[in-house]
Amino acid sequence: MTAETTQLKPESLDEVVIRFAGDSGDGMQLTGDRFTDVSAVFGNDLATQPNFPAEIRAPAGTIAGVSSFQVHISDHEILTPGDAPNVLIAMNPAALKANVGELIPGGTLLVNSDSFEERNLTKAGYDVNPLEDGSLAAFRVIQVPMTTLTLESTKELGVKPRDAERSKNLFALGLVSWMYTRPTDTTTEWIEQKFANKEMVKAANLAAFKAGYNFGETAELFDHAYTVAPAQLPPGRYRNITGNIALSYGLIAAAQQAKLPLAYSSYPITPASDILHELASHKNFGVRTLQAEDEIAAVNIAIGASFTGHLGCTATSGPGVDLKSEGMGLAVSLELPLIIVDVQRGGPSTGLPTKTEQSDLLLAMFGRHGEAPLPVIAARSPSHCFDTAIEAARIALKYRTPVILLSDGYLANGAEPWLLPEIDALPDISVPFATEMNHTRADGTKEFWPYLRDPETLARPWAIPGTPGLMHRIGGIEKQDGTGNINYDPENHEFMVRLRAQKIAGIAHDIPQVEVDDPSGNAKVLVVGWGSTYGSIQQGARQARESGVEVAHAHLMHLNPFPANFGDVLAKYERVLVPEMNMGQLVRLIRGDFLVDAVSLTKIQGVPFRAAEIEQAIREMAK
Amino acid sequence: MSDDATTEPAGTAVKLGKKDFQSDQEVRWCPGCGDYSILSAMQLFLPEIGVKPENMVFVSGIGCAARFPYYMNVYGLHGIHGRAPALATGVALARPDLDVWVISGDGDALSIGGNHLIHALRRNVNMKIIMFNNQIYGLTKGQYSPTSEVGKVTKSSPFGSLDTPFNPVSLALGVEATFVARTHDMDRSHMIETFRRAHEHQGTAFVELYQNCNVFNDAAFEAVTGKEVRAEMLIDLKHGEPIRFGAEGQHGVVLNAFGECEIAEVADVGEAALLVHDEHREDPTLAFALSRIADRPTVPTPVGVFRDVIRPTYEAEVQRQLVMAAERQGPPDLAALLGSGATWEVN
Secondary structure, three states: OOOHOOOOOOEEEEEEEEEEEEHHHHOHHHHHHHHHHHHHOOOOEEEEEEEEOOOOOOOOOHHHEEEEEEEEEEEOOOOOOOOOEEEEOOOOHHHHHHHHHOOOOOOOEEEEEEOOOOOHHHHHHOOOOOOOOOOOOEEEEEEEOOHHHHHHHHHHOOOOOOHHHHOOOHHHHHHHHHOOOOOOOOHHHHHHHHHHOOOHHHHHHHHHHHHHHHHHHHOOOOOOOOOEEOOOOEEEEEEEEHHHHHHHHHHHHHHHOOOOOOOOOEOOOOOOOOHHHHHOOHHOOOOEEEEEEOHHHHHHHHHHHHHHOOOEEEEEOHHHHHHHHHHHHHHHHHHEEEEEEEEOOOOOOOEEEOOOOOOHHHHHOOOOOOOOOOOOEOOOOOHHHHHHHHHHHHHHHHHOOOOEEEEEHHHHHHHEEEEEOOOHHHHOOOOOOOOOOOOOOOOOOEEOOOOOOOOOOOOOOOOOOOOOOOOOOOOOOOEEOEEEOOOOOHHHHHHHHHHHHHHHHHHHOOOOOOEEEEOOOOOOEEEEEHHHHHHHHHHHHHHHHOOOOOEEEEEEOOEEOOOOOHHHHHHHOOEEEEEOOOOHHHHHHHHHHHHHOOOEOOOOOOOOOHHHHHHHHHHHHHH | OHHHHOOOOOOOOOOOHHHHHHHOOOOOOOOOOHHHHHHHHHHHHHHHHHOHHHHHEEEOOOOOOOHHHHHHHEEEEEEEOOOOHHHHHHHHHHHOOOOOEEEEHHHHHHHOOOOHHHHHHHOOOEEEEEEEEEEEEEEOEEEEOOOOOOOOEEEOEEOOOOOOOOOOOHHHHOOOOOOOEEEEEEOOOHHHHHHHHHHOOOOOOOEEEEEEEOEEEHHHHHHHHHOHHHHHOOOOOOOOEOOOEEEOOEEEEEEEEOOOOEEEEEHOOOOOOOOOOOOOOOOHHHHHHHHOOOOOOOOOOOEEEEOOOOOOHHHHHHHHHHHEEEEEHOOHHHHHOOOOOEEEOOO
16 A cells, blocks of 8 residues: 555645644544654654643533644654644644634645534534534545444444544554655554554554555545645654654763763653653663652652762652752762752642643752752754753763753653764763872871862862771761861851852853854854743744844853853854744843843743744844 | 772771770760760770771761761761661662761651661661760750650750650561660670670661760760669560570569560569560560560660561672672673663764
8 A cells, every 4th residue: 555556646745734623532642652753764854742631531522622733744854743733634623623724724634424423512612513614714624434334344343432443543543644655664664563563453453554555545625635745854864753762862971981880770750751751761771760759759769870870860740849949959068969940830839740841940940049040051953852862961970060951841841862972072071080099198097088170160079988098978968178177167167158159150161152043143042041942933933034023142151151252252243143942032031141132922822933923023123 | 999909808807905996086976975885885896896997887876876986996887866877878888898887866766767667677778876865965965855854844845755765676576677775874794795796787777875974964974884783673685595684683574464574572473474586586566565665765674686687688689689680791892881772873
């Protein structure tokens, strides 16, 4: 079964944005994932955006229970999951209602007509069937009785109707696969492997998938299929990857490049739990994972492991960062390497567990009592989480400091193709342990001072238990520099506070300068972003340039300290726009640190910026 | 670096003395504090076990007891309030070769750190938790603690504390700790013997140590630990022996019809009726019943080892999984990991 059997020649598209939407129980995330994987292997560039409710299973058929997965595929480099879908697959009335508002006029709407019966219409809040009242006239509506056809296709197998109905998402996947001329073998292989031990489920899913594909080919609902050719990406081997998986791999790679075992301790929390799941399955890399009793224990267990010479790491989301503040402060005082990953989600409190937000920047910067500075870095795309994890480890190890790595719900679950890095090209981030006494007393006896610093990095020696002669005691109480002995002297405290701050500030000279994307070199407007807004800003700036507006874009990975040239970059532009998925947090730092009259652009809806929103703000500012 | 960084296993015999475990720091507890005798007992005991100081880690939280590691010439981690069991879990998880001790107090372990304590005990991480119980908050200058008696008048409870206190031994047995013991600061040899037993145990050992805070709660345990009353008030548990006490061994412990322990006169019930102590019973019920004999340290109180059973240690199980994963998944191959799943080539 291949695309060649299609009667009419497929129409070529340069890109398409498809959104699969259905009830939480309809398997839309899986359908989207499969379509993404097939497109990735096919060679498209792509970006995805899953969107699902926090409830495990909200009442079936309701708006609250709608789950969706948007995938943007193209024959050229793309940066975002797309502002609005060209194609919406709605498995029930609620999915239609929740998503149709974003479908572009003229877009294709593919609905499971079986589900548009009175009960479901009522649950979705429709008084009249929207398929019959002309309200969808702006779209190309294709009604397919997916449930009926799925049941029909599996009848011969002897599958119970209830079970057979579950395969209707594979029917939808088959149909959309035909529409976009996707090869079928990747999906059929996946089904065969995934359900290898469940003969009946495997057979039903295969039947439904093939039925969907064949339906596209034979039904006269479609005049032709479409193709989206492979994208011309830089040469090399690629895979599709989400932020959480990339981050997990980054931690494993960091430990290997540091020649240290990874000790990872965390408490389950959305959207960070996948990192624990992933790391727990790679114990052959010497990864020790521990699911702690709470967030506080998780960070302290990681600190304990770091004390003994492991790469200690913990990950959480905002609510967990609140609880880990105490532990992070201890690590600042102990001056031990530690990585704290914050996969940000909507707040405050429980907030929006499954939705994205960038509202923990100031928490990461300042959310500890006392003067407790630590480096903060942020990933800008799903695959960039890999590099960011290695950079976090590099800084943590070299400067013996906790480092906060900011990701977010969009990066965590979003996917993109990833050019696999050359292992040999990964940086060596190993640091030596102290093995010798480092101080001689007046009487000539040698001793070990745990806080005697490297003059360049200001890092203290890392002497791990088991090392003869270097026994020492460290703690959260203020200590004397050098000896590390408890010390309450007023001048010593001020000295230590300034010293710890100086150590972190000095990292600015050991990180790359911020690069500015300013193709013409004549832009007067600079857009400054951080984290997951990278794709939206980059795309928004491109669109602005296409309409003749010159604009520059600088994107920060290092947020504390800022790159050494950041002030100069800001000073070069007449106007500075700072888009953030929060109430304006980076903008405060910029205004405070550089006295720049930067303008904030905010969005706090649990979804990323659309490129068009950024473009519009740039055009306004350039007027 | 990895687990094999140490050149010799922790158990290698070496000749050491008390001085080898004393740091150069001036000990700064209040004069007369029970902590001095505990520190001294520990420093006298440690040379016996033949573990080099560099292979020992003492971890503490916050409180008077938490200063303990600073006075020990070993690796020390003075953490945050209540979190010592979590810090120590990280140490032991990463480095099963180390000898890990946790020094805590009644507020640190049972109040702010209660969650970490119970989970450490259930996990059975190989660490020795010595909880100094003085039934008061000392470092914050005299508020009632989770072991203070109901009605305790302190700065924070001028009309008397309303909180029902924990019985720490009952608590530890309730969460199925594999080793639970009690000792007190007035008897050096009993402390040392208890430390030895705790150290010999593979897994988490929980030791409640009655400690006198002579400034904020003086003589809290005098009724049972005082030299003159000790013989009549402390029930020294000995494995395999009928439980009896008193200057002439005239008192004993018997079980009633409800499975509860009661004090009886041996002359009345006969030696055969006495409960024979069995530390190694899998089921903690009997040990728990023993712990209920003395709800407050004003009546005859059992000391010694309540329970000592074998269960795999957490870090040994972690190591087992690491070995198993290496066998099943093969040696680590980062390139293979990154390229796992579907990949494609762009030319």
